Amino acid sequence: MQRHFEEELEKLKEKLVLMGELVEGMIAKATLAVNQQDPSTKESLYQQEERVNLIQIEIDELGISLIALQQPAATDLRFITSAMKINNDLERMADQAVNISQHIVQATEIFPQEIFNMLDMISQKAQAMVKDSLKAFLKKDLALAQTVLKRDDEVDDLKDNICLWLISYMKENPEKIAGSIDLLIVSRNLERIADHATNIAEDVIYMVAGKDIRHHILEKQ
Numbered sequence: 001m002q003r004h005f006e007e008e009l010e011k012l013k014e015k016l017v018l019m020g021e022l023v024e025g026m027i028a029k030a031t032l033a034v035n036q037q038d039p040s041t042k043e044s045l046y047q048q049e050e051r052v053n054l055i056q057i058e059i060d061e062l063g064i065s066l067i068a069l070q071q072p073a074a075t076d077l078r079f080i081t082s083a084m085k086i087n088n089d090l091e092r093m094a095d096q097a098v099n100i101s102q103h104i105v106q107a108t109e110i111f112p113q114e115i116f117n118m119l120d121m122i123s124q125k126a127q128a129m130v131k132d133s134l135k136a137f138l139k140k141d142l143a144l145a146q147t148v149l150k151r152d153d154e155v156d157d158l159k160d161n162i163c164l165w166l167i168s169y170m171k172e173n174p175e176k177i178a179g180s181i182d183l184l185i186v187s188r189n190l191e192r193i194a195d196h197a198t199n200i201a202e203d204v205i206y207m208v209a210g211k212d213i214r215h216h217i218l219e220k221q
Contacts, residue, residue, distance in 0.1 A: 019091075133197045148198060
């Protein structure tokens with residue numbers, strides 16, 4: 001019975017890793033499509049989102065089964081419930097990657113490369129936060145989870161800088177307002193992806209230390 005339980009826990013981990021890899025790839029693909037002003041990737045992102053949705057259901061069903069049938073001890077219970085919450089955050093990230101692809105500026109609109117460089121920077125940071133938050137979960141690495149929380153401020157600052165840049169750009173180029181708003185929405189979605197990575201890091205802290213910090217300010221070390 002114990003061996004079966006451990007095998008099911010390992011299966012849960014594997015499904016989360018697969019889902020995380022899919023979501024990371026979706027974020028990277030969506031950002032590249034924005035930078036290249038290429039809407040052709042939308043369909044493949046929709047297909048990947050459908051796959052993520054199926055895995056989300058599988059993870060939830062597996063988690064519920066483990067809790068209902070195995071009656072896990074406190075430590076394992078925290079792991080399972082954290083995995084199910086992380087599952088939800090990953091699914092939301094996939095949705096946001098699709099949202100990004102829906103706001104690709106028409107290739108006929110010319111924007112300075114500077115704004116696409118800024119969007120790529122925030123995307124890279126968000127992707128790194130996703131990767132590290134999942135690594136912290138799998139390795140039960142409290143210190144790594146805390147670094148993810150601290151990096152959220154960097155992403156927020158980048159998003160604010162992008163907003164200021166685009167607002168200034170719109171004032172000088174009113175004919176580019178529609179495209180600028182699309183890019184504002186892209187930056188907001190990338191910032192939300194980082195927020196979900198932060199949620200995962202908070203779940204890691206709860207899982208490892210039994211401490212719920214969701215409504216507390218992380219003390220800067």
